[in-house]
Amino acid sequence: MSSANTIHAETAANAASLSLTLSGLRKSFGDVVAVAGVDLDVAKGECFGLLGPNGAGKTTTIEICEGLTSPDAGSVTLLGMQWQHHATELRQRIGIQLQETQFPDKLTVEETLRLFRSFYRRGIAADDAIRTAQLEEKRKARVGTLSGGQKQRLAMACALVGDPELLFLDEPTTGLDPQARRHLWDLVDELKRAGRTIILTTHYMDEAERLCDRVAIMDHGRFIALGTPKQLIASVGGDHIVEFALAGNADGKMDAALLTAIPGVQSHRVDAGLHQLSVTDLHTTVPRIFTAIDSMGFDLTGFRTHSATLEDVFVSLTGRYLRDE
């Protein structure tokens, strides 16, 4: 168990305010361990993000929560109920958007939503779902003619027709262009304002930072970090990341200790010739970094800085880049 699993959500004050509780969740498919012990509390009204590379176990975890996959061990409690005992009631009260659902091409947007609305005892009118998903102009259009972003918003609308208290979104923006992604983010914002609890998975760091109140970073079936995006970024140790590349000197060696000795430099790592420092005070630290490089006889071939992101958190925890996966 990594230390991240022992981090408890500050918001988990009492059970009545919880929307979702996972404890000791495990799932294997043959020899492959998809979920290797996950504990989690999600409060009512929270937007929680499961972040991680493909194959980290995000989808398996969310599908166990959705009652579509049964865990090998551990328990799931949603809205105070369990799948084994209250499946019918739970289906009525949660909304689900799955990865890669293809709705029938030859139905219209409106027909698709009327169909899904008919499955719920109570909920919002199909028209309201169309309005929320901003698909009014496409009401009579066949699903086959919709763009990727519009199809995703239709999937979202289908998840909303039952007026769910708890909403699961599995990679809602994967494969969308930047504009369609921002459009979908606005929609999620609106749902958050309406007070729904949202659990989403993503492998986009910027998406998690932008949308989620709290984030769990998942890798190899475990949570390796859990907290607000701010807390996680702060855990890297610096607000800024300095990246530079060097052209060799006479003996070709670089003394990393000289860099980490600079006040304000929190850590140093090298990846494929690219040096990365996490740094607190950019304006005082950068001149000293230049001096240090100079004194070792290196030439700078590249230099840039950026504010630390969740991507840097993932790199500092795993030594790998998320975008490479």
Add this chain to the structure above:
Amino acid sequence: MSRLEESSLYQLTTTRFRLFLREKEAIFWVFVFPILLAVGLGIAFRNRPADVLPVAGTTPQLTQALAAEKGLNVTTMDEAAGTHALAIGVIQLLAIETPQGVAYKYDDTNPDARLARLLADRAVQNAAGRHDAVAAQNELIHETGSRYIDFVVPGLLGMNLMGSAIWGLGFSIVDARQKKLLKRMVASPMQRWQYLASFLLSRLLMLVIEVVIFVGFARIAFGVPLRGSIAELAFLCVLTSLSFSALGLLISSRARTIEAASGLMNLTMLPMWILSGVFFSATRFPSLIQPFVRALPLTAAIDALRGNMLQGLTLPHLVAPVSILLAWLVVPFFIALRIFRWR
């Protein structure tokens, strides 16, 4: 919106129906193709008036004698030209005048040529003054119900009911599974039995259109008889369609891809296309495999449909095929429900 429109079973059924009607290829195969096939077969196997056989005589007198026979079309040729015409099939028989009388040149393994020999000889003998020893009269019948088109229409009806049920269910279900739509549906509060029931209900709706168009066409265009009760014919069509729907459900209960399902469907239907007596009687197969042929659902369906339409048999006389169809409805349906893959 009315209560009915809000019900999920209504929504699921109308969705199925809409999706079918918006699929142009499906419309062709279900509604148009069987009619085209019936028209084609009706033309190919229509009962033609007896053929007039081409023959030749070597002398004008002989030609004149032969021309008295209505079943013969006679020309005059010399022996060499006539032998050549025989060889290339232009004429069936050459009558040659000889000193002793007449000689017929023809191929005795060809039925038409043998018939030409009988007609030609009768014409020649009559011209020479022979009289029939016994007076004979002909009474001609052209009975509907005994023609090939009458035989083949119930066969095509059964084959069509099989195809539309198996393809209709199989492709839709496997397509929904492949596109993760099935998984999305069971992630909602939709009741699973309603999903499957919607296929049967929409199938029954389409069945009405399908059967009425096809049987109506066969009745009007070819005068195919409907001797049994129409209500019982409707019952037999519904039973047939439901049995094949259950089989379609079973075929599609596990398959993950359209390719896999297609293979299974063809494997299921091919033996029945051949063995079940669509185009010719199933009794032509060796007695060794008859029990197998009889147990096939399409054989039972076609037997029952022919019994009703052509022989006017009532249900009590169709207990055997109806029982076979019922068995094919119940057993695959329950197996399918048990092993159905919902994701």
